[in-house]
Amino acid sequence: MSGAPTIASIARAVVECERCARLRDHCRRVAIEKRRAFRDETYWGRPVPGFGDPGARLLVVGLAPAAHGANRTGRMFTGDSSGDWLYEALHQQGFASQRASISRRDSLVLSDAYVTAAVRCAPPDNRPTREELASCRDYLEAEIRALTRVRVVVTMGAIAHQAWLRASGAWDVLAPSERPRFSHGGESEMRDGITLISSYHPSRQNTQTGRLTRVMWIAVFARAREVVDGGT
Numbered sequence: 001m002s003g004a005p006t007i008a009s010i011a012r013a014v015v016e017c018e019r020c021a022r023l024r025d026h027c028r029r030v031a032i033e034k035r036r037a038f039r040d041e042t043y044w045g046r047p048v049p050g051f052g053d054p055g056a057r058l059l060v061v062g063l064a065p066a067a068h069g070a071n072r073t074g075r076m077f078t079g080d081s082s083g084d085w086l087y088e089a090l091h092q093q094g095f096a097s098q099r100a101s102i103s104r105r106d107s108l109v110l111s112d113a114y115v116t117a118a119v120r121c122a123p124p125d126n127r128p129t130r131e132e133l134a135s136c137r138d139y140l141e142a143e144i145r146a147l148t149r150v151r152v153v154v155t156m157g158a159i160a161h162q163a164w165l166r167a168s169g170a171w172d173v174l175a176p177s178e179r180p181r182f183s184h185g186g187e188s189e190m191r192d193g194i195t196l197i198s199s200y201h202p203s204r205q206n207t208q209t210g211r212l213t214r215v216m217w218i219a220v221f222a223r224a225r226e227v228v229d230g231g232t
Contacts, residue, residue, distance in 0.1 A: 005142045007114075011049035013142075014120050019135045023121035023128070027071050030122065035068045044074030044104075047121050050143055051076045051104075052114030057149050057228045058095060060086070061140070061164045062156040063201060064119035064128060071122040075104035076115050085202035086115070086156075089218055093225040112228065114150075116143055118163030126203075133163060140167040152224045153194055157201035158182040164196070184212070185220060195227045 005013075018024055031045030048065040062082075065071045069080030077083035078101040087108065090096035095113035098106075119128045119136045128136075144150075144167055153168075155161035161182040165171040170190055171179065180188035186198040199212075199220045206212040 005146055007050070007054045007143070007146050010139060010142045010146060014047045014049040014139055017047045017120065017139075020121060020132045023119070023123055023132060026067075026124050027121050030067045030071055038068060038072055041072060043072045045071060046074070048074060048076050048117070049120070050114060050116030051078075052110035052116075053112055054114070054146070055149050056110070056112055056114035056147055057151045058113040058224055059144075059147060059150045059153045060090075060113065060115045060156065061153065061160045062086075062115070062117045063160050064117050064126065065122045066126070067122040069122075073101075073103050075101060076117060078102065078104065078108075081204055081207070082202045085207065085214075085217060089221040092218060093221045095221075095225075114143070114147055116140065118160050128159075133159070137163065137167050140164070144168055151194060152227045153196050154220060154224055155182070155196065155198045157199075157203075160201070161198050168194075184216065185223075187223070197224055197227075 027045050031043035034043060048070045062077060066080045069083060070076050070078055073079040077086050084100055087096050087101050088099045090113055091099040095110060097109040101108040118133055118140060120139060140163060153164055155164050165179060180196055182198045184200045188196045190196055197220055200206050202212060202217060
């Protein structure tokens with residue numbers, strides 16, 4: 001995407017995207033077959049745009065929509081357990097108007113925060129290919145350009161961490177030894193003054209095994225709040 005896109009124009013472009021045949025076929029198939037618990041719902045089944053405040057100072061980057069989460073609801077990180085963890089933490093720190101989101105039509109409003117992902121279609125087995133990540137990157141690049149007030153970026157998972165580094169341009173300007181490495185709670189100040197904080201993704205694989213606890217998770221967003229508000 002070229003020029004100076006707005007959050008609204010990026011969202012329109014994302015929803016209309018048909019670049020990755022494998023991902024589009026998978027999302028459409030899931031939307032038809034559905035999960036038993038959601039058999040009476042109409043799935044979104046399209047690429048999912050980012051969501052939040054265009055004036056955000058906090059940017060949260062995840063991996064991709066979940067097949068029966070955002071691919072169903074049409075709102076990023078809504079309708080699954082990962083979203084429950086995310087919006088609860090954002091609510092606790094004053095970034096979200098309520099602690100949970102179940103639909104793109106519910107009353108949740110994000111204030112000073114924007115939530116997006118490295119890939120906009122639900123990938124089979126939650127594993128996008130390298131080519132699919134590259135194909136989707138310019139949407140994240142465009143969002144980074146449009147979100148001019150961002151001071152803190154939280155990346156959820158190693159793939160999202162690397163995706164933001166690439167989309168922001170940091171990957172290309174930093175020597176390999178200078179690139180921030182992914183670790184839970186890892187924090188780096190980038191050359192442009194943005195603070196990058198990495199976190200384990202709140203997937204069931206991480207939360208149910210205890211690799212990521214609520215205390216660990218909430219601490220990441222408490223730190224993000226502190227930096228957004230001018231803390232050091």
